[in-house]
Amino acid sequence: MARVLIVDDDEDIRDTTALRLRMLGHDVVAVDDAATARDAGARFDVAVVDIHMPGTDGITLLHQLRAQPGTAGLPIIFYTAHWSASVAAEAAPLADVYLTKNQPMSRLVQAIDELAGRPG
């Protein structure tokens, strides 16, 4: 099972997603801010990052993780409710997987399984 870091400012989404992944056997840590994610990132197999967060947004966090030794190769899934095509065009090429929140949670689970099982 994978070690998954969830970064989302919305408590309900964060906790619900974490609970679902834990029920599937994943080792999950859920945080609501970019700084904690940056510090802890190296310990995880995959990060599920919301784009739309107060303070440091998901795209900025991705750049910070990519630039940081230890997290540069961390697979990142953008998991966002954002609708804007321009944001999607900017964010999708940066992440390993780009998922919008209107898709079923099983799609997120599938992406985590694929990325966690990928040789690093």
Next chain:
Amino acid sequence: MTVPATEGDTASGLTVRVSRIPLLAAAVVPVVALIFYLLADRQWGQLPAFMPAFLAVVWVLDLLTAFLLFHQYVAGGSPRLAMLAGAYLWSSTVIVPHALVFPGLFAPAGLLGAVPSSAPWLWAAWHTGFPLLIGAALAPWGYRRPTGGHRARLFVVAALTLVVVALVSAVTWLVTGGHEHVTVIIQNGDYTVLTERFGPYIIGANLLALLTAVFQFRRERTRGLEAWAFVAVAASCGDTVLTLFARSRFTAGWYGARLLALVAALVVLAALLHEVTLLYRRVRTTAIELAERNEQLRTANSLRDHLVAVVSHELRTPLTGLSGIVEILREGRDQLSATQVDDMLGRADSLTRRLSLLTEDLLAVSTLDHGELHVSPTDLDLADALGECARTFPRNDVHADCPPGAVVHADPLRLQQMLANYVRNSIKYGRAPIVLSAAVRDGTAEIRVRDHGPGVPAEFVPRLFDRFSRADEAKVSEMSGSGLGLSIVATLAASHGGRVWYEPADPGACFVFTVPGRIDEPAAGPHMAATAERMA
């Protein structure tokens, strides 16, 4: 004074309504004519430069007038404009041979084999054709709408020009090369024969045109160019009568007649230029208005895009949570403790309330935009209302602290909507604890929602209660929330006769709105405090 054109004006091709100025000008013409008539026989002597200068000025003015009128006709104006243009084209065309044959201008006896009668005959043709064509332009013929396409109109202009040039050429030949076929009407500068034998016909043609123009005025539908064409006809009449009664060249009457001929040449051109200036102003004004409208549309488009983006985001987020909870409960209920199930159900309730609030906000925006917001204020126990709001956020640290006996006069649903929007805003941007408090003074209840977060940046405070105040900010992180909540609180408070403002707190942010309120004495019960503890 001018006023904007009506549809009828445009349809007739005469776009500027005029005041009484043309009438006054037309009234001055007979006065001037009378003055010169009384001096008509007085010889003032020949001014060598006068005739070429006069003819050149009239030629230029008439040609310009014809050019502008033809252009207006081709651009979709009335056929009357083509006829009026024809009158000025006739005038400017016949002036050319008139100048060529006039003795002493280009040759002592004139060019083109001119005889002494050539110039007065051409003058007669000029002063007959010009008023008759203006009269035809003003005559009440059954014109309704501009007809014919662009090419057809160009054809009409070309045909009119050809006819005018051909007729003038024919007349010119008749009074020069074919002079033996026409009567000698001037001898030694005296044109009594012209006056006595042909004068009545020429004056008759002018009077006919004048009567037509007067008839137009009597119908009280005269507009712009028609009115000034009437002045031109009046001036032409004065010119003709004075010339004929002066009986010989270079008399006071003869010079006065030329003055009136200048007036006839000038007035329609002046009216045209005035009209063009007005149209230019209108075009400029319209262009500015259109630019402003375009800017408004661009802003509206931007706001619409922003609304779609934020609403989509704000809808997707709770829906994602709800679908996740359903998935968890459906597929893993056996793995969950009773506490966890309760927690999931509590979250589902919270997410549903979020969706409900967003829906109410969107409906409120739509209602406000149509000016149909309806509030039904009633007396409410404020402590109960604040407590009710706090209980709708069971997962957040929200406290209510209200003085006993406080009563507000407000719509209960709208009051909860205002409170919920403030609390949602504090949850989103501030930090717990969030405190709902109230103070009542002078018939007004001030209701405060305070958080303990970083507060609102000073530069953002002036726009805090604007709708979509973040619409122009592209930064992803700053596009959270619908951008509607605070503006809706402001509008709802105003609908209760209240207002909103922001107070910086230390630490945190404090949002305030007011509604009518009072303290009921004696205050019943202890000081109420409702606290909704954060659920694990």
